[in-house]
Amino acid sequence: xxxELLGAVAAAACVGLLYLAMAARVVKQYERGVLFRxxxxxxxARLPGLTLIIPFVDRLQKVNMQIVTLPIPAQEGITRDNVTxxxxxxxxFRVVDAESALVKVEDYKFAVSxxxxxxxxxxxxxxxxxxxxxxxxxxxxGLELMIDSPAVGWGIQVDRVEIKDVSLPDTMKRSxxxxxxxxxxxxxxxxxxxxxxxxSKKLAEAAKQISETPAALQLRLLQTVMAVAAEKxxxxxxxxxVELLHFLERGPNPHAANAGEGARAGSxxxxxxxxxxxxxxxxxxxxxxxxxxxxxxxxxxxTPTEPTxxxxxxxxxxxxxxxxxx
Numbered sequence: 129x130x131x132e133l134l135g136a137v138a139a140a141a142c143v144g145l146l147y148l149a150m151a152a153r154v155v156k157q158y159e160r161g162v163l164f165r166x167x168x169x170x171x172x173a174r175l176p177g178l179t180l181i182i183p184f185v186d187r188l189q190k191v192n193m194q195i196v197t198l199p200i201p202a203q204e205g206i207t208r209d210n211v212t213x214x215x216x217x218x219x220x221f222r223v224v225d226a227e228s229a230l231v232k233v234e235d236y237k238f239a240v241s242x243x244x245x246x247x248x249x250x251x252x253x254x255x256x257x258x259x260x261x262x263x264x265x266x267x268x269x270g271l272e273l274m275i276d277s278p279a280v281g282w283g284i285q286v287d288r289v290e291i292k293d294v295s296l297p298d299t300m301k302r303s304x305x306x307x308x309x310x311x312x313x314x315x316x317x318x319x320x321x322x323x324x325x326x327x328s329k330k331l332a333e334a335a336k337q338i339s340e341t342p343a344a345l346q347l348r349l350l351q352t353v354m355a356v357a358a359e360k361x362x363x364x365x366x367x368x369x370v371e372l373l374h375f376l377e378r379g380p381n382p383h384a385a386n387a388g389e390g391a392r393a394g395s396x397x398x399x400x401x402x403x404x405x406x407x408x409x410x411x412x413x414x415x416x417x418x419x420x421x422x423x424x425x426x427x428x429x430x431t432p433t434e435p436t437x438x439x440x441x442x443x444x445x446x447x448x449x450x451x452x453x454x
Contacts, residue, residue, distance in 0.1 A: 148180075151180045151183050152179075153174075153178070153180070153181055154177070154179075155174050155177060155179060155188075155190060156176060157176045158176075158194050159191060159192055159193060160173040160174065160176075160191050161174030161175075161179060161189070161190050162174075162191060162226050162230050163186055164189065165182070165185060166185060189230060191229055192223070193222060193223055194222060195221070195222045196222060196237065197219075198218065198220075198221065198240060198244065200217040200219060200241070200244045202293075203216070205253055208256050209257055211300060213257065213260060214294070215294050218292055219240065220286070220289070220290075221240055221287060222287065223285075224283055225283030228281070228283030229284060232281065233282045236282055239282065240284060240286075243278060243279065244271075244275050247271055248271060251271050255267060257296075260294050267291060268288075
């Protein structure tokens with residue numbers, strides 16, 4: 129009798145251990161357990177720790193509550209300014225409602241992935257190339273809002289969306305490189321011009337200060353000579369002072385020029401003075417010598433002349449036969 133009782137207790141213990149082994153479930157700290165009893169959700173999600181279910185009746189499904197890093201495959205699109213780009217991104221999300229993540233969507237990871245790809249294509253079409261390259265924070269916020277809106281009903285919260293890379297065609301890269309080079313050159317020229325302007329102002333102030341003290345220019349010249357001589361050069365170049373150039377620009381003294389001309393006039397030779405003292409022929413004599421003498425015509429009969437009135441002067445008859453001017 130006692131042996132049969134011990135056997136029954138042992139059998140019950142074995143059945144109890146077997147039942148406990150089949151009913152016991154362990155939920156980890158980063159998980160939540162959703163209990164389905166005959167296909168229906170029974171109660172709230174099971175917290176981390178040991179939990180018991182009814183074998184062959186209940187089914188406990190665990191949901192990971194950690195943040196999931198989901199890469200978005202690279203998507204090709206055309207921006208608003210008609211540039212073909214290839215953009216890839218990454219989504220960080222986590223499950224906040226385990227029951228909704230299991231009941232309202234078949235595979236929440238696949239659903240979030242497809243929603244992220246669609247939203248990324250939409251963002252590419254609505255944005256310019258400059259926004260994709262320089263204003264990524266704003267695009268990330270817009271992309272996060274587009275993915276998070278439908279995911280809230282699935283019990284999923286999108287923590288962050290990041291655009292990882294923007295691939296451009298080679299021709300566009302070369303164009304952007306030329307644009308950046310031109311912009312750098314423009315800024316370099318502006319900086320050089322500004323430096324020249326500041327240097328000219330400082331040089332003008334220095335020249336004004338040196339003009340007040342002429343000895344300062346000589347001291348500066350000596351400093352330049354010392355700086356050149358310190359290099360152990362065999363050739364030394366000395367600049368001409370500006371004062372010497374101003375001295376050379378001045379014309380000769382007029383009194384000295386007059387005195388030189390008087391001295392040259394007094395030193396003339398005697399034959400030259402004799403030639404100057406001889407009388408020069410008049411213009412009429414010169415014309416007479418140069419004009420050929422024509423043969424004399426036969427003399428005409430004399431015409432009576434009017435008597436000469438005393439005190440009245442008769443006009444001389446010119447040699448060329450023309451009437452005298454009155």
